[in-house]
Amino acid sequence: MSTATTTPQSGPDTDTAPADRHTRRFGLPIATALVMGNIIGGGIFLLPASVAPYGTISLVAFGVLTLGAIALALVFGRLAHRLPQTGGPYVYARAAFGDFAGFLAAWSYWITAWVSNAALAVAAVGYLDVLVPVHESKPATIAAALLFQWLPALANLAGTRYVGAVQIVATVLKFVPLILVAVGGLFFFDSANLGPFHPGEGSALGAVSASAAILLFSYLGVESAAVSAGEVRDPRRNVGRATVLGTLGAAAVYLLGTLAVFGTVAHDKLVTSTAPFSDAVNAMFGGSWGGAAVACMAMVSMLGALNGWTLLSAQTPYAAARDGLFPKVFTVKRRGVPTAGVLVTVVLASLLTVYNYTAGTQGVFEILVLVTTFTATVPYLLSTAAQIHFLLSGQSEKVSRARLARDGVLALAAFGFSLWLVAGAGYAAVYQGVLFLFAGVLVYAWMAARKQRTAPQG
Known part of the structure; x- marks a missing residue:
């Protein structure tokens, strides 16, 4: 077991894989696009309909959520x-x-x-479905969902150069329908x-918390650049x-778009x-041509988000595997991308997609989101707690007292915000999430025993 002062081995300086024409480090524009591309993914294009049952009080939740997301970003x-x-x-x-804490963060x-x-x-x-009525056939629906997952996986396997290129194109294209609705809709x-x-029963605070739990999905990705810091x-x-920058840009588009x-x-x-954004454009201009065009752009946007999330889903187990906390196969990198992480992730996501469709579950999107x-x-709470630990233990950088106080307030706000989101997720989501989380304890026991057994004696 590592002590609190353990320095992780993962990092750009320890990655000695040679660069090639398929590999490229991200500069500020692409890193910002990665954050915005992952935040503004598919969530915003469906979430207005998902929170509509809670009424316009969900806009209050969006405002509170934005403040919390900015605190997390800082x-x-x-x-x-x-x-x-x-x-x-x-x-x-x-x-x-x-x-153990590192493993729980990586696993979650x-x-x-x-x-x-x-x-x-x-x-x-x-x-x-706006373009092709795939909902009429369950096999067609499943095949389409799997195709949306495997195309970005193939782009990742081609190398980080292509991940960055796809991310830039998708980020630019997604702003066309979002700005059209966000500005034109007004x-x-x-x-x-x-x-x-507030159409439902219960308190207004409960409705804000419940809608915020769904809306959090739209802000997942605020940590994207931090996860890929080595690139x-x-x-x-x-x-x-x-x-x-990515979080502020996403917040402005989100609030205006949802209101519109x-x-x-x-x-x-x-x-x-x-397809609420397609419905909005059709309501604005009449006919169906506008909605069809928005649907095309929305699908490109979601492919871009899947492209970025596929990379992130491989980066975390890669870092943990280099420290012996995930199976060693996750350390295999080709063209700058952890290939095993990409493949395992897309297979698991595909199996989950098939299960949710074939089980006849209603509201598949909302269930997965929660x-x-x-x-x-879990990683948000552990990260903000780590920042509080660094500040209180005197491991912070030599900065002014005002800066230390500001960092402490932000960390406490982000920690409290994360706890509030757990409460808003609801019993069913917490129950399923805990099952996923505890399944990892067995994996940790296996990896920790293996690491101890192979450690040098003496």
């Missing part, structure tokens, strides 16, 4: 400056609290990544479409900047919509 920026290494939350938790984040990929594929199929805004402020040029400088959809699509129609809400908060 904390991750400070942590990445301290430990600019591939692995993000895993690296921070292990450096502060030892191997890995689950979050591949379950998110399954959810993104489900969202993408909803927009494909000119077609009709308050009669908003529906009730970023000058990570101490660029990771923090990319994290904050609420105001252009009738509430009763929005509750059952599978599971990721819980699993994502």
Whole structure:
């Protein structure tokens, strides 16, 4: 077991794989695009319909969530400056609290990544249905969802050069429908479409927490640059900047876009919509051509998000495997990408997708989203706790007292925010998430015993 002062072995300086024409480190623009591309993925294109049953009070949840996401972004920026290494939350938790905490962060984040990929594929199929009625055939629906997962996996296996290129193109294209609806929709805004402020039973605070738990999925990815810090040029400088810039840009688009959809699509129609942004454009301009064009761009956006999340899903187990906490096969890298992590992730996400469709589950997207809400908060809680540990133990950098106080307030705010999200996820999501989490304890026991057995004696 590592002590609290253990320095993780993962990092750019220990990665001696030779660079080739398929490998390229990310600069600030691509790192920012990675953050924005992963945050603004498929979530925003389906979430207005997912939170519509809670009423317009969900816009309040979006505002609170944005403040919490910015606090998390600032904390991750400070942590990445301290430990600019591939692995993000895993690296921070292990450096502060030892191997077991690091493993829990890596395991939870890995689950979050591949379950998110399954959810993104489900969202993408909803927009494909605008063009081709795949919902009429369950095998066609499943095949389409699997295709959305495997195409980005193939792009990752081609190398980091192609991951970055796909991310830039997808990030640019996704802004066309989002800005069209976010800005143009305000000119077609009709308050009669908003529906009730709080239509459900229970307290308003409960409704805010419940809708925020679903909306958190739209902010997953705030840690993207930190997780891939080893692939970023000058990570101490660029990771923090990319994290904050990407989160602020995403927040502005999110708030305007959701408000515009609420105001252009009738509430009763929005509750059952599978492509709310397409419905918004159709309501704005009439006909179906605009909705079809938005659907195409939304699918490109989701492919970009799946492209980035597939990389992240391989980076965390790669970092943990280099420290002996994940199977060694996850350390295999080709063309700058951990190939085993990519393949295992896409297979697991594919199996989960098939299971959820064949089990006849209603609200597949919402169920998957809530599971990721819980699993994502585990590395978030451990990361913010690590920052608090560094500040209180005197391991912080030599900065002014005002800076230390600000960092402490941000870390406490981010920690409290993460706890609130766990409460809002609901009993069912926490139950399923805990099962996923505890399954990892057996894996840790196996890997820790193996590591101890092969350690040099003496």
